[in-house]
Amino acid sequence: MDYSSTLNSLIQLSYSELTNNERSIVLDKMSESDELCDTFSQIEQIKSVLDTEKYSPNPTSVKIILEESQRSELEMH
Amino acid sequence: MSEQIKDRALIKQYIQGNEACLEMLINKHKNKVFTTILLIVNDTYIAEDLFQETFIKVIKTFKSGKYNEEGKFLPWVVRIARNLAIDHFRKSKRMPTITSQDGEDIFRTIEIGESNREESFIQNQRDDTVRQIINMLPAEQKEVLVLRHYGDMSFKEIAELTGVSINTALGRMRYALNNMRKIISEKSITLQ
Numbered sequence: 104m105d106y107s108s109t110l111n112s113l114i115q116l117s118y119s120e121l122t123n124n125e126r127s128i129v130l131d132k133m134s135e136s137d138e139l140c141d142t143f144s145q146i147e148q149i150k151s152v153l154d155t156e157k158y159s160p161n162p163t164s165v166k167i168i169l170e171e172s173q174r175s176e177l178e179m180h
Numbered sequence: 181m182s183e184q185i186k187d188r189a190l191i192k193q194y195i196q197g198n199e200a201c202l203e204m205l206i207n208k209h210k211n212k213v214f215t216t217i218l219l220i221v222n223d224t225y226i227a228e229d230l231f232q233e234t235f236i237k238v239i240k241t242f243k244s245g246k247y248n249e250e251g252k253f254l255p256w257v258v259r260i261a262r263n264l265a266i267d268h269f270r271k272s273k274r275m276p277t278i279t280s281q282d283g284e285d286i287f288r289t290i291e292i293g294e295s296n297r298e299e300s301f302i303q304n305q306r307d308d309t310v311r312q313i314i315n316m317l318p319a320e321q322k323e324v325l326v327l328r329h330y331g332d333m334s335f336k337e338i339a340e341l342t343g344v345s346i347n348t349a350l351g352r353m354r355y356a357l358n359n360m361r362k363i364i365s366e367k368s369i370t371l372q
Binding site: 107108110111114115118120145146148149150152153155156157158159160161164165167168169171172173175 | 199202203206207210211214215218219227228231232235236239240243310311314325328329330334335347350351353354357360361364
């Protein structure tokens with residue numbers, strides 16, 4: 104596995120997209136490399152920044168959708 | 181019970197006529213879907229319209245019996261939302277940035293120069309720092325980041341949707357996260 108692939112694997116590890124076997128391989132590599140651990144930590148830090156970004160739709164939008172659903176339910180019967 | 185199974189149960193009950201299950205499903209996923217749409221189109225009013233259109237399409241799919249139970253609900257909804265956003269920009273001819281399979285840019289509303297982008301960034305810094313940083317990313321990096329982080333799509337799903345290899349999708353995500361880190365560091369932004 105080249106360095107670029109290892110970095111990709113860190114991203115996948117962070118998003119829980121590795122198989123158990125792949126996960127073990129990456130964790131082994133991390134145990135031998137401070138640099139990889141730092142990189143993984145940076146990934147997690149940026150992800151926590153991204154987690155602060157949350158927007159909600161206007162309640163009217165949800166109301167419109169629910170009304171549309173009820174209307175289509177009536178049309179079906 | 182896994183989230184996927186919970187969603188399936190709600191969908192099944194909704195299709196059987198329990199309207200309350202749709203409300204539960206929407207309330208469960210509305211923030212992620214709306215955040216994804218807003219970050220794609222970068223306009224609250226358009227995002228509200230597309231959010232409604234997306235879920236109305238979801239309802240029609242459920243009621244027509246065409247919903248495929250395989251796969252996860254949220255990534256499926258996000259795919260619908262993304263396609264509607266592409267359609268919207270095609271119709272309005274305000275081409276955003278992301279390069280799609282047919283070579284069109286989808287995400288960026290207008291090509292702006294680096295200096296304008298910087299001014300725009302500073303101007304809105306107080307209002308919405310993270311969103312501004314995300315919008316400073318190159319379009320293809322922004323797309324992967326938004327679809328993965330907010331839309332819960334796997335890298336494999338993103339790769340298929342955008343017509344690139346999984347390694348390319350992962351590479352774009354890596355650069356996106358790295359660029360965000362650099363921007364935050366260069367501008368000495370204090371977040372949270």
